[in-house]
Amino acid sequence: MNDSRGDIVYRMARPETLKIVHLDSFTAVFHRASGITHLVTSPVPEILAALGEAGMTRADLMARLSVDYVLGDAEEGSLDARLEELVATGLVAVA
Amino acid sequence: MRHVFQVRIGPIGFRIGSDWRAPIAQLETLYAAYPKPEDGVPDFTVRLFAARPWRRVVRPAVMIGGDYILPEAAPLPLAQGLLAAEMGMNLQMALGQRHFLLLHAAVVERDGKALVLTGVSGAGKSTLAALLSLRGWRLMGDEFALLDPATGLLHAFPRLVSLKNASVATVAAEVPADRLGPMLEGTPKGTIRHLVPDAAALAAMDAPARPALILFPSFGYDSATRDVAQSEVFVRLTQASTNYVAMGERGFDALTALVQGVPARAIDYPDTDSAIALVEAAWAAR
Amino acid sequence: MNDDTPELPNTTRRRALMLGAVGAAAVVSIRPALASTAASISTCEIPVPDSGRAGSYIAADGTVVPAGTRGAFAPPGRPFKGEEVKTALAGGQLPGTNYEQSRAYTNYIRRLQSGTSGFTCFASLQMPRG
Numbered sequence: 165m166n167d168s169r170g171d172i173v174y175r176m177a178r179p180e181t182l183k184i185v186h187l188d189s190f191t192a193v194f195h196r197a198s199g200i201t202h203l204v205t206s207p208v209p210e211i212l213a214a215l216g217e218a219g220m221t222r223a224d225l226m227a228r229l230s231v232d233y234v235l236g237d238a239e240e241g242s243l244d245a246r247l248e249e250l251v252a253t254g255l256v257a258v259a
Numbered sequence: 260m261r262h263v264f265q266v267r268i269g270p271i272g273f274r275i276g277s278d279w280r281a282p283i284a285q286l287e288t289l290y291a292a293y294p295k296p297e298d299g300v301p302d303f304t305v306r307l308f309a310a311r312p313w314r315r316v317v318r319p320a321v322m323i324g325g326d327y328i329l330p331e332a333a334p335l336p337l338a339q340g341l342l343a344a345e346m347g348m349n350l351q352m353a354l355g356q357r358h359f360l361l362l363h364a365a366v367v368e369r370d371g372k373a374l375v376l377t378g379v380s381g382a383g384k385s386t387l388a389a390l391l392s393l394r395g396w397r398l399m400g401d402e403f404a405l406l407d408p409a410t411g412l413l414h415a416f417p418r419l420v421s422l423k424n425a426s427v428a429t430v431a432a433e434v435p436a437d438r439l440g441p442m443l444e445g446t447p448k449g450t451i452r453h454l455v456p457d458a459a460a461l462a463a464m465d466a467p468a469r470p471a472l473i474l475f476p477s478f479g480y481d482s483a484t485r486d487v488a489q490s491e492v493f494v495r496l497t498q499a500s501t502n503y504v505a506m507g508e509r510g511f512d513a514l515t516a517l518v519q520g521v522p523a524r525a526i527d528y529p530d531t532d533s534a535i536a537l538v539e540a541a542w543a544a545r
Numbered sequence: 546m547n548d549d550t551p552e553l554p555n556t557t558r559r560r561a562l563m564l565g566a567v568g569a570a571a572v573v574s575i576r577p578a579l580a581s582t583a584a585s586i587s588t589c590e591i592p593v594p595d596s597g598r599a600g601s602y603i604a605a606d607g608t609v610v611p612a613g614t615r616g617a618f619a620p621p622g623r624p625f626k627g628e629e630v631k632t633a634l635a636g637g638q639l640p641g642t643n644y645e646q647s648r649a650y651t652n653y654i655r656r657l658q659s660g661t662s663g664f665t666c667f668a669s670l671q672m673p674r675g
Contacts, residue, residue, distance in 0.1 A: 183508065185515040190490035194511040199504065201497070201511055201575040203490060207562050208571045233562035242564035249572045330590070497575045504575075 173259040174247055175219025176212045182255065184209075195254050202253055211246060212255065219259060222247065265295050269405065269416040269464055270359075271352070272296025275344055277307040278315050282340030289341075289419055289440050289453060292461050303327075303355060305347035307340060323347045327354035339443050342451060345419065352403055352416075353501040359405035359414065360506055360513045363499040366404045366413055367396035368463075372471035373413045374542060375404055375521075377499050383478040386426035387534055389454055393433050394535065398460040399468065408506070408513035411520070412467040417460045419453035427452040429531060472545045473523040476534060480527035484537060487523040591657075592624040593650050605645065607652025618649045630654055 176182075183194040191209050193202045207229075214220070214228050226243055229235060250256035262283040264275045273296070277283050296302070306324035309315040320334035321343040327350055335343045352361060364377035365388035374396070376384045385401040392398035399415035406413055419440060422430050427450060431439060440453035475487060475495065487495075496514055497503045503510045524541050528534035565571055594601050594609045601609045602617035610617045625639055630651070633639045638647040 183511060185511075185519070187489040187493055187515070187518060189488070190493075192490075192493060192511070192515055194508055196508065199507050201503075203494065203573040203575065205571050207564050210562055229562060229564075232559065234559050236561055236563045246564060246571055249570060253572050253574060255572070494573075494575070 170223060171221060173219045173221055174215055174225065174251070174256050175217060175259065176215045177255055177257050178217065193255060198254055200253075202255065204255070207246060208250065208255075211250065215256065219257075264290075265299070265301060266290045267294045267296045268348075268418055269400070270414055271303065271356075271416065272301040273303050273305060273348055273351070274301035275305045275307065275347070277340070277344075278309050279307065279319065279321070279337060279340060281337065282307055282321070282344050285341045285440065286344055289455050292455075292458070294464075303348070303351035305344060305351060307343055307347065310334060323350065325351050327351050335446070339446055341440060341453065342443055342446055345421065345453070348418065349402060356405075356502055357505065359407055360510050361500055361502050362404040362406060362496055363402070363501065364404040365401040366399040366415070366468075367391045368399050368415075368468040369396050369542075371468055373399060373468035374538070375413070375470055375473045376476055377404070377473065377496065378475045378477065381478070382476050383426070383528075383531075383534065384476065385421055385423070386429060386531065387476060387538065389420050389422065389426075389430045390433070390531060390535060391538065392457060392460065397463055398456045406470075406513050406517060407467070408509040410467075411469070411513070411516055413470050414467045415460070415464050417456040417464060419455060422452050422454055424449045430454060470517060470521045472542060473517075473521055474538065474541060475523070475525040476538075477525065477527045478534075479529065481529060482533045482537060483525075483527040484541060485525045487525050489518045489523075492523040493518045590624040590626055591630055591654055593621055593653055603649045603653050605649050605652070607649060607654070607656045609653070618646050621646070621650060625650070625654075 177195070181196050183196065185192045186209075190203045190205050193204055195202060210229065210233065211225065214225055214232070220228065222243060229243075247256065251258060262277045262280050264277075264283045264286045266273055266275075266286070275283070275286065304325050307321045308324055310320065310322050314320050319337035321337055321340050322334045323329070323332060323343050323346055325347055329350065362375070362377060364375050365384040366376070367374050367388055374391075376387055378384060388398055388401045398417055398420070399413065400417050401420045402418055403416050404413055405416050427442070431452065434454065438455045438457070440455070443451045473487075473492060493514060496518070500510070500514075503514065506513070522545055526534070526537040526541060528537055592599075593603065598609050600612050600620065602612050602614050602619055604610045604614065604617045612619075621639070621642065625633075629640055633647060633651045634654070638644065639650055642650065
């Protein structure tokens with residue numbers, strides 16, 4: 165089945181736009197462009213690290229996470245929800 | 260402004276102008292031992308004024324103005340003019356302070372290390388700070404903690420301690436009368452009486468301290484102590500800061516460094532004696 | 546992580562990662578502090594947008610855009626009281642608005658800068674008691 169969103173590339177916002185500090189189970193992220201501070205928790209730091217600056221499509225991201233981690237709940241909807249959150253807050257950019 | 264008073268509290272200088280003599284006279288008495296602003300130049304201005312010329316005399320009502328104002332804020336009766344001046348100074352700091360990250364907290368110091376007591380209004384921060392200052396701790400402030408993002412040090416800002424309702428009697432029992440301001444009844448926050456910080460606090464006003472422990476006190480529960488996770492401390496302190504967002508990245512850096520470098524505990528207490536005991540125990544165990 | 550062990554794919558050293566439920570949130574944005582305030586403070590008002598740009602529309606992200614911009618929202622027509630904004634910033638909804646309008650207007654309010662009318666009222670919602 166062809167997914168019209170299948171070729172969207174998601175990438176982490178450029179590093180100079182984010183300041184990241186790890187605090188126990190949460191990570192504090194200062195988004196310089198908006199001046200807003202976000203607190204993010206797993207799986208967000210892992211997703212950001214996987215996407216990196218080069219970025220990848222949703223399918224590639226899912227595949228990559230499956231290799232690096234044991235995914236407990238690998239529904240497509242879950243990853244979509246996380247990506248949507250990240251795009252809405254500016255932590256992830258779409259190409 | 261016919262009547263003027265200037266005072267320096269820690270690193271901040273204030274100029275208070277007033278249409279009435281009475282609040283100025285009270286400030287002069289209570290802040291008598293404090294220095295004047297550096298080079299005579301205040302950082303913030305507070306104005307106590309009458310909304311209309313006749314309100315200076317007929318049912319006199321004090322409007323709070325200054326560099327930073329709240330539109331449509333209700334005035335206070337002249338009998339509470341001292342409270343208006345204190346609220347005015349709080350307002351200037353809350354809205355205008357940009358050098359220090361402000362935390363709504365009481366701070367006391369021992370051996371160069373600072374204890375930060377933070378939490379919602381009514382948790383007992385001012386009362387605890389006052390009582391600790393009578394038990395070997397130096398009072399650095401009961402309203403705002405001033406965190407310098409460049410150094411991570413807390414700077415003292417020892418204003419008059421604001422005692423409310425039941426805590427007025429608790430603290431008044433332990434201090435001489437000349438350290439207490441007038442009893443103000445029927446204020447928006449109930450009964451208020453101000454306590455002048457002791458000579459030791461004023462003498463050390465310019466000595467900053469390294470934060471060493473953050474406590475979240477809660478009054479009205481059985482005694483208990485709990486660790487608080489860094490992320491929770493971070494979120495609670497952003498809620499306790501009036502200028503975290505305005506400080507931008509400097510605020511983020513200052514707060515993350517504080518949260519990573521300083522342990523935090525929540526303490527529940529049923530009465531002030533228990534509170535003091537829990538504070539001392541938490542300090543010893545930090 | 547043991548640096549002596551060579552990196553092997555698909556070993557039992559992989560840890561679990563939960564992607565989370567669709568409705569859950571993994572990102573919490575710090576909102577300005579909402580300390581409780583005296584009644585007088587809550588009567589202050591925030592116009593959306595400020596009077597200098599009256600009539601302009603508000604985009605979903607809170608920026609001010611020309612009137613009629615597609616996807617943006619017409620201004621509410623009356624300023625909001627501090628108390629109403631406080632509720633909205635805590636997750637409620639501004640009165641007389643639907644979900645999207647309320648979100649757009651509160652995003653506008655969050656972006657207020659010093660000097661724009663309504664900023665002082667907004668900032669006052671952060672002022673601690675006492």
